[in-house]
Amino acid sequence: MAGPDPDAPGPLIGRGRAADVYDVGGGRVLRRYRTDQPCEFEFAVMRALRAAGYxxxxxxxxxxxxxxxxxxxxxxxxxxxxxxxxxxxxxxxQLADLHVRLGEVRVERGRSWPRRFAGADEPLCVAHLDLHPDNVMVTDAGPVVFDWSNATLAPAGTDVAMTWVLMSTSEVDVPRWIRPVAGFVRARFLAEFLAAAGGLPDRALVHRIVEHRLTDPNVLPAEATRLRELSARMAANGPIGADSSG
Ligand SMILES: Nc1ncnc2c1ncn2[C@@H]1O[C@H](COP(=O)(O)OP(=O)(O)O)[C@@H](O)[C@H]1O
Ligand SMILES: [Mg+2]
Known part of the structure; x- marks a missing residue:
């Protein structure tokens, strides 16, 4: 295994699919994208949300x-x-509560906000688009949401649908022997999450999200297969259920 990178800004404390996170001291971290993706918008969104009490x-x-x-x-x-x-x-x-509270945030809707999934006259809310358990830190002061790189304005319920799609189709890195248990826990988590978040939004929105997810270059091949199966079931008006994780 490679040793620590001498050019790194500090000890590596986290690594997601898109970014590396370093401890730079003084109670601060530096999150660095592995691509040239700029963070100015993400910075502004986080400022605005914090000012709104989120x-x-x-x-x-x-x-x-x-x-x-x-x-x-x-x-x-x-x-x-x-x-x-x-x-x-x-x-x-707790996760459902974070979704509900985000849906209630009112921000200045300047033209700089992207509007993914927006229809002609839908009421738009702030959406995180990746609001799942791996982007929430459970701290002594309560849960805190990070990784706002995809934040956008979108119809109410978009994040609930996205989280359901993500958690129903994503690979979770656990040993093979534990997978049946992990599947059971995930199904229980999703059922409870949907119940507390007010249920799955309408199918058209879920379908748009599945299609959008299929364009994400970070989606793994096994996940793309599950997404395509879900998309086909939706196109055929088949049951999608509250748990299609299989
Ligand atoms: N502010 C933070 N404080 C402490 N750890 C963090 C912070 N932000 C991110 N991390 C850690 O870094 C990991 C990757 O960060 P994340 O922003 O989710 O990157 P990615 O977009 O690649 O998923 C997280 O899972 C978490 O463990
Ligand atoms: Mg992340």
Missing amino acids: PVPEVFEVSGPDLVMERLEGRTMLDVLGSAPWRAGSLAR
């Missing part, structure tokens, strides 16, 4: 693909779920 990390500086923000102390909700699966119900309700 739980996001405080942001300090931005420069191209680098964003300096408050270091969150805790574990991701996915980690907590993996080590304490009996907490699935209460964690799912």
